[in-house]
Amino acid sequence: MPRIFINGHPVEAEKGQTVLQAALAHGFFIPYFCWHPALSVSGNCRICAVEVEGEDLDIACNMPVREGMRVLTDSEAVQAWRKRMMQFITLNHPVDCGICDKAGECTLQDYHYEYNGEPSVSREPKVHATKFFRLSARVLIDNERCILCSRCVRFTHEVSRSRALGIQNRADSSLVRASEDGRFEDDPYSDNVIDLCPVGALFSPSLLYRHRVWYLQATPSVCPGCARGCTVRIWHRRPDWALHALDGRQNEAIARVTPRENPAVNGPWICNKGRDLARIFERPRATQAMLKGEPVALGTAVDAARRLLEGARRPVALVSNWGSNEELEAFQRALGGRVRAFVKEDFSPAPGEPVEDDLLIRADKNPNTAAARALFGDAPPAFEDGTDLLLVWGEGLDFSRLPTRVPIICLNAYLQPENGHADVFLPVSVQTERAGHYTNFQGVVSAFEPCFAKRDSVAHAESLFAALASPPGPSP
Numbered sequence: 001m002p003r004i005f006i007n008g009h010p011v012e013a014e015k016g017q018t019v020l021q022a023a024l025a026h027g028f029f030i031p032y033f034c035w036h037p038a039l040s041v042s043g044n045c046r047i048c049a050v051e052v053e054g055e056d057l058d059i060a061c062n063m064p065v066r067e068g069m070r071v072l073t074d075s076e077a078v079q080a081w082r083k084r085m086m087q088f089i090t091l092n093h094p095v096d097c098g099i100c101d102k103a104g105e106c107t108l109q110d111y112h113y114e115y116n117g118e119p120s121v122s123r124e125p126k127v128h129a130t131k132f133f134r135l136s137a138r139v140l141i142d143n144e145r146c147i148l149c150s151r152c153v154r155f156t157h158e159v160s161r162s163r164a165l166g167i168q169n170r171a172d173s174s175l176v177r178a179s180e181d182g183r184f185e186d187d188p189y190s191d192n193v194i195d196l197c198p199v200g201a202l203f204s205p206s207l208l209y210r211h212r213v214w215y216l217q218a219t220p221s222v223c224p225g226c227a228r229g230c231t232v233r234i235w236h237r238r239p240d241w242a243l244h245a246l247d248g249r250q251n252e253a254i255a256r257v258t259p260r261e262n263p264a265v266n267g268p269w270i271c272n273k274g275r276d277l278a279r280i281f282e283r284p285r286a287t288q289a290m291l292k293g294e295p296v297a298l299g300t301a302v303d304a305a306r307r308l309l310e311g312a313r314r315p316v317a318l319v320s321n322w323g324s325n326e327e328l329e330a331f332q333r334a335l336g337g338r339v340r341a342f343v344k345e346d347f348s349p350a351p352g353e354p355v356e357d358d359l360l361i362r363a364d365k366n367p368n369t370a371a372a373r374a375l376f377g378d379a380p381p382a383f384e385d386g387t388d389l390l391l392v393w394g395e396g397l398d399f400s401r402l403p404t405r406v407p408i409i410c411l412n413a414y415l416q417p418e419n420g421h422a423d424v425f426l427p428v429s430v431q432t433e434r435a436g437h438y439t440n441f442q443g444v445v446s447a448f449e450p451c452f453a454k455r456d457s458v459a460h461a462e463s464l465f466a467a468l469a470s471p472p473g474p475s476p
């Protein structure tokens with residue numbers, strides 16, 4: 001382990017580390033734009049230069065640690081260099097911060113205040129470039145804001161491997177562009193470049209001008225889009241900044257989804273389906289309990305379900321593989337001894353959806369098959385004769401495949417035609433309204449927390465199972 005000195009303090013660096021990595025690991029901050037821990041070193045922005053005693057300034061992101069080296073990260077020479085580099089990098093950068101979606105989490109903005117803070121020294125007019133240029137249906141670029149760090153380009157070459165982005169032309173005519181064969185359009189990981197961009201050059205047309213980051217809060221969650229179970233942050237409006245006069249639905253809407261870095265599961269990335277969780281969670285909800293399609297109070301429906309369960313001799317349950325570990329265990333505890341339960345697959349790949357690859361995406365489009373299978377078997381191809389009650393939890397079941405004249409208790413969170421065909425329908429909460437855990441296909445358990453409050457007219461499945469196991473009578 002090479003021993004180096006940073007600003008006079010001894011530091012035990014890892015063999016093979018760069019000075020930038022060693023400094024960050026030991027609490028010494030060195031600014032960087034083009035370097036990213038999950039990408040190759042490009043060394044083009046030059047903002048990370050440090051002074052090594054007895055040597056010229058050089059960039060820390062490409063400087064291997066050497067035994068005994070004495071590094072200064074904040075000397076007068078380094079400060080002067082950073083100021084000049086910030087002048088250079090912002091030479092043609094527009095003064096867009098007031099309208100830029102990246103404001104509040106922009107590295108360029110932060111470094112300008114920290115290391116420069118001066119107006120431009122240039123007397124030349126700024127060079128203009130394309131704004132709102134479409135790289136794909138999901139990603140736009142403002143080339144005036146781009147600082148040509150090449151993180152986005154390297155991502156498509158090294159991580160998603162679509163090799164879909166490149167830099168055209170030279171010098172102040174340089175432009176990030178997508179290849180003309182549309183590969184970027186088909187890159188299922190394309191939106192990661194928006195997070196990677198250290199400035200506000202890359203953005204999503206669907207989010208443009210819709211949110212200010214300081215009005216949002218991020219709740220830790222897990223993407224249920226496939227068995228990988230990527231850990232994510234779901235961003236939504238902060239309760240203390242709730243809208244009262246404008247569209248109140250925004251208070252309970254997903255603003256955006258970003259990766260929650262997790263070396264055991266997804267590293268720093270997620271796929272585009274994970275970005276689009278609002279399309280899953282914000283489908284029309286089922287909020288009304290029903291008996292044979294007729295609205296009733298939730299307690300009345302629970303009592304009717306209890307009576308059906310009590311009267312059944314050979315009840316069968318099809319258990320959702322979107323249920324959390326806690327819900328699956330609650331089902332097993334409350335009803336496992338009473339009902340023959342099998343795992344039901346809620347989702348299979350949608351037409352046109354990437355099925356599987358060697359980065360993240362898994363063919364099983366459900367988040368908790370591993371935990372469900374640890375408790376219950378797979379559903380049989382046909383139901384045994386004598387089955388006299390079916391409990392169907394979750395989505396994805398074609399009711400026409402169920403035996404006729406067998407009463408059905410159905411638990412679902414979304415508005416679907418099958419709900420009205422059930423003898424008893426019980427509306428349940430969704431993942432964004434409760435806490436829990438999923439176990440991914442590798443056995444890694446990840447937690448999610450609630451983003452929004454549950455409505456009174458729907459129940460948490462976990463508490464419903466306990467209620468269904470108690471004898472008929474007034475609802476708890």
Ligand code: SF4
Pocket residue numbers: 141145146147148149150151152153176196197198199201202
């Ligand atoms: S668009 Fe962003 S990530 Fe890509 S090169 Fe420009 S500044 Fe870097």
Ligand code: SF4
Pocket residue numbers: 223224225226227228229230266270271272273274275360361362
């Ligand atoms: S790879 Fe699977 S779990 Fe990860 S973000 Fe995509 S759909 Fe979600």
Ligand code: FES
Pocket residue numbers: 031032033034035042043044045046047048049059060061062
């Ligand atoms: S971070 Fe080192 S040169 Fe860009």
